Amino acid sequence: MPMKNPLRSRVVILSLVAFTAILVLSIGPWWKDLMGSVTSQPPNVTAIYLGVSPPAGEWQFVVGDRLLSDCSVAYVYNFTPTGVLTIYEIDEGTLRALGFEANTTRCTDNLEYGYVAVNISQKIDSLSIVVWTSKSSSNGQDVYFVELGSWRFVNGSYIGYIAPPMDKNYMLLNLNAVKRMVNETGIHYINRR
Numbered sequence: 612m613p614m615k616n617p618l619r620s621r622v623v624i625l626s627l628v629a630f631t632a633i634l635v636l637s638i639g640p641w642w643k644d645l646m647g648s649v650t651s652q653p654p655n656v657t658a659i660y661l662g663v664s665p666p667a668g669e670w671q672f673v674v675g676d677r678l679l680s681d682c683s684v685a686y687v688y689n690f691t692p693t694g695v696l697t698i699y700e701i702d703e704g705t706l707r708a709l710g711f712e713a714n715t716t717r718c719t720d721n722l723e724y725g726y727v728a729v730n731i732s733q734k735i736d737s738l739s740i741v742v743w744t745s746k747s748s749s750n751g752q753d754v755y756f757v758e759l760g761s762w763r764f765v766n767g768s769y770i771g772y773i774a775p776p777m778d779k780n781y782m783l784l785n786l787n788a789v790k791r792m793v794n795e796t797g798i799h800y801i802n803r804r
Contacts (some may be wrong), residue, residue, distance in 0.1 A: 651733075653692035658730040661686050661698065662802025666728035672738055674762045676772065679725030680744040682718035685711070685800045696729060697741045699792065700801070704747025705754050708786055711798060720746075722759070725801075735802040738764040739773075743782075754789050757784050 660666040666673065683700035689698045706713040727740055740763075743756040758775040 631680055640662065642688045654690075654694075654731045654735050656688070656729060657695065657732050658728075659688060659696075659698075659799065660728040661700075661725065661799070662804070663723065663725050664802065664804060665726055669730075669769065670728035672727075672729045672740070672764055673730055674723065674727045674740060674769070676762065677722040677724055678727060678742050678762075679723050679801065680718070680725050681721050681757075682716065682746075683744055683801055684713055684716060685798050687798060689792060694735050694738045695741060696738060697743065698727065699789070700742065700744040700754060701754075701789075701798075702745050702747055705745045705786075705789065706798075707748060708751050708754075709790060709798070710762050719740050719781060727762070734767075736766060740764075754784050754786060756784060758782075770777070 624640040657668075660670070661679070663679065665675070680702070681699055684703050685701045685706050686698050688696060688698045688699065695734040701709075702718075703713040703716055721753045727742070729738070729740065731738070739761045742759045746757070746758060758780040760775055761773045763770040763773060
């Protein structure tokens with residue numbers, strides 16, 4: 612029986628190790644492209660409702676409270692992936708300054724009971740719904756907002772209302788900043804029926 616050459620088996624093993632190393636090093640830079648990226652899209656608002664009557668249909672988050680100014684006729688909103696939905700109620704004067712038609716309303720600038728309902732594209736751990744209401748300024752270039760408060764949800768359950776700090780419950784925005792918000796999410800009219 613002939614003897615095996617010990618160098619021959621070592622050459623085969625070294626050849627396999629070298630081939631594997633070359634293969635790994637050559638594929639490494641393109642690994643992400645070959646496998647594709649597995650990044651999920653951030654959560655997004657898929658539907659929103661603001662009105663005086665309870666919303667119809669299925670909603671993930673619903674708040675009923677004194678959160679509507681009787682002078683508000685429309686709203687814009689901003690949503691951050693960290694779970695903060697900010698709603699800016701807009702009065703008739705601001706709506707006209709933005710270039711939209713508005714029915715003349717008689718209002719007393721009182722808060723009335725209303726509903727906010729929101730659907731988000733994916734499950735989120737927490738959501739804060741912050742509501743601001745506007746008062747159009749006399750110069751037509753700025754919009755004065757007053758924060759009504761925020762309503763908080765954790766793991767889909769309503770936690771409660773958080774009042775705004777008295778020294779930080781107002782802001783003055785240039786009309787162009789409000790126009791940018793309108794361009795991002797559109798103008799939405801408050802359901803008064």
